Amino acid sequence: MLLFNVYPAFSNLKYGYIDKAGKYIIEPKFDEAWYFTEGLAAVEVNHKYGYIDKTGRFIIKPKFEAAEPFSEELACVRLDDKYGYIDKTGKFILQPEFNGAQSFSEGLAVAQKGEEYGYIDKTGKSVIEPKFDGAEDFSEGLAKVCIEQKYGYINKTGRILIEPKFDGAEDFSEGWAKIILEDKVGYIDKTGKVIIEPKFHWISVFSEGLACVSIITQ
Template sequence: MKSNEISLYKVSSKGKYGYIDKTGRLVILCKYDLASNFHEGLAIVEKSRKCGYIDKTGREIVPCKYDDACDFSEGLAMVEKNDKRGYIDKTGREVIPCKYDDAFDFHEGLAIVEKNGKRGYIDKTGREVIPCKYADAWDFQEGLALVVKNGKRVYIDKTGREVAPFIYDDKLW
């Protein structure tokens, strides 16, 4: 954490959530039904069963209009509308439309997405880098990801090229 960055801590009062600073001073009023910790400068808040994001001043950056939301990861956050998932940036702009059945955090510039029961990978522009053709998929780590294809586990690189079969009982990460 940068030395000039403000630390805020989630608190609840009368069933509502807000935030205090390290001195215990209430900085953001307890008015949210749910609230998360801050990640990449923003926190998820929920009002009337809809999710949005606030900054550390309490300013609503993204209105509470999503059915579900996740923390920001590599500058983007997964959001859900009408049972479909996509991604927004820190201004609230929908960068990748809510069209996926499932979607996960970005790792090494790629995120796992699911369509019709199959998983693949997209980049931060929404381009499908590796098609949704796998029964299961894991995050990239050091340039490789484990996927399940035709009932077998195999490692792929960021182009989708198979680089090594997985020959162990369990994945290592």
């Protein structure tokens, strides 16, 4: 859960945190700073990442080479060039053994072994074996995967529900996903049915049922 009343802000080559009034509640002293999620924020000091609370106090000392925001009570971090997952005390729940990894979403996380991507659960068990050229977080029960430079969608058993045939794709939101075919943008539903034909050069996010579009004419 994001704490929307606290925002990273950049001043004098350092990051701090401001409130909605623009007042610094944590003075700029970090080299990089993420949003707060689940009560903590990842920050960088001297090329190492740790986690602070809303007072700016380090709860987890900076010792990681990279760090993601907390999601579903765990955070993905990199140590000695391998990725693993820690809890809010900084203890490794899943040891750093992956070549690449992403945050947990809907109970699963992308994990890379060798050159291929699959999905693990919070025990570290491989739920979907690494077999994809690329993979993204689950959203609304589906995840975008890449096979031979084409994008499609799988369910949580790893079954392909929408064949990889798109040149680009985004996560599902409210039942629709943005897709790209031959540099044109459209939308599909969860069955793969085209809802909006890919004929636009750009489409904004839908808000209150409407979206802004762009068509480039010669």
